[in-house]
Amino acid sequence: MVKEASPLEIERNVGNFAYPETHTHDAGVGLTEKTIHFISDIKEDPDWVREFRLKAYKTFLSKPMPTHWASKDLEAIVFDNIRYYLSGGTQPKRNWEDVPDDVKRTFERLGIPEQERKFLAGVEAQFDSEAVYSNIKKAVGEQGVIFVGSAEGLKNHPEIFRKWFGKVIPVGDNKFSALNSAVFSGGSFIYVPPGVKVKHPLQAYFRINAENFGQFERTLIICDEGSELTYMEGCTAPKFNTATLHSAVVELVAMKGAKLQYITVQNWSSNVFNLVTKRGIAHEDAEVKWIDCNIGSRLTMKYPGVIMKGRRARGEVLSIALAGDGQHQDTGAKMVHAADETTSNIISKSISIGQGRATYRGLVQIPKHLKNCKNNTECDALLINSTSRTDTYPAITVRGTGNSVQHEASVSQVSAEQIFYMQQRGLTEAQAMSLSVNGFVNDLVRQFPMEYSVELKRLIELEMEGSVG
């Protein structure tokens, strides 16, 4: 993990380390209508998708950068310098020998399997675990679950795809959702039929499919009535991405009585702008839950949201953000109550180290005509050393009586005395810090699937080692 933010110039193909590369389908740098046509041609988009992209491109151009409320650092993104499409078979290749030792050690410490290490380091274009993948596909396929890449989804299942695509998050929601809509490629499409409860979290696919590591992935998940699904995205391994801009859109739909949980653990290298729009719709008695862990990146802006559209719908966002030196985590949650008796819960924990900065933005809307809605918001910030900065901007709009809102916020420090106390027991400074951080997020992490909480704990340890130097 590289600590320094990169200089303002955005490098096109080089991430944190260089390697030789070959591209057969390459849209070149910069974004024009031609780029959109190029992408649509290669992907053999149906006409409606091509039009959707072109319209989105215009929206993208017309929208200002949200610097009036968000970080001025966004101005450092030079859209003309970015490469918007690299085709599947053209993932950069390099030799394992060329991967720097510290990167290899990181993989080892995280316990990433050998094959996956190579894949994550960009050594292998396509991580070959077709067997694992097809097993998962077979198991869920027998239940009628559709689980494919988004390109395949829009081609082979247009009747479901089209109905929901761009409906949860309109193209013009923000500048980056418009950008994603114009140039998206990769991501997943999942449909779970009524009453089907998918036992195991769907995850492996994401880890092993190269396309999903794209910059502009687009994911759409629909859980039909009474169904249940847990989806896991990402991996705690640092992504040695070539891309400096990552802008995904994730749309979730939970029909009546469905339960949908979406888990993200992402660890970005510190040159990446990670600007992601995630939102779900929960119909009557349905539940949408986001678990979101953001580590690293130069700037992350992400506010997972839930629109509670049906009676008794529930929305939840549990998030952890860790901002190391020179990093800015601008995260939060959006809860839109649109029916009676809906409940939402937001728990956000942020950790700022050194010059790291964490911002929480929460938006909770409960309109006047609704009855018996509830929101609970908790945001806790932990500062490790005095130069860290944390801000909270909760915007809670509750109208009408009969609705209840609870809001708690806290800021605490890991003090020098605490560290000394722990060191006196034999822990190194880094171990002491990671223990404090793990203690801080402990009650939240306990709700995560076991595997993820273990990875997260290791990741925090690594991050602390890096910050002590």
Next chain:
Amino acid sequence: MFCVPQMSQLSITNLRVSIGEQEIIRGLSLAIPKGEVHAIMGPNGSGKSTLAKVLAGHPDYKVTSGEILMDGENIMELAPDERARKGLFLAFQYPSEIPGVTIANFLRAAVQARMPEGEELEATDYYARLYEKMDLLEMDRSFTSRSVNEGFSGGEKKRNEILQLAMLEPKYAVLDETDSGLDIDALKVVAHGVNVMRGPGRGILVITHYQRLLDYIIPDHVHVMVQGRIVRSGGKELALELEEKGYESYEEVKTTAREPALA
């Protein structure tokens, strides 16, 4: 003390310590051989806690001269955690709270930190030992899942310090005002915990303000510390004398006192 080889004692020679412009320890020498219990008594503000923290390597204090040797090795340049792993333990006068970190996890990390690299602590052995020590200190098992010192009473904090002492089995232990905040029953339990730890392989320095603790942890030597110096050393009866007469006489002596000779 000539007979005690350097190799098995914690020795402090001509130590001078400042914080900011203020000199707090002003030429202090002391040796704690393995197998002995020494007590330092002194009025508030005489620099007892400063001495304890300097031994443990607290970064806020500046050692302007002198030497600290542990089993003959100069530990002055070592980080606090290195000193700890080499066998130095400090029971704090004011232990820190660590929110969200359970006692079980904390001690486990501390025990693990003392093991050779690549070796993993066996969970069942660990818990067996932990419960044994907790029983010794009459601590409820539910303590293991409480966050370290968070919301603890003064007495619970002190007990928790001694639990850590018992688990980590250091070569040298410095107990800073372990008696404060304890009622008489708790004091007896804690003193028992410390007495169990006495032995030929361990040197113990008990810092206290009151004589009371020394009724239960009977020291081999007692030192009187006033204004950053040891002004008198003697046997256990010195504690009783101090109890009667107080420190006043020494505070007058301080201006004329010569550097106390150690050996």
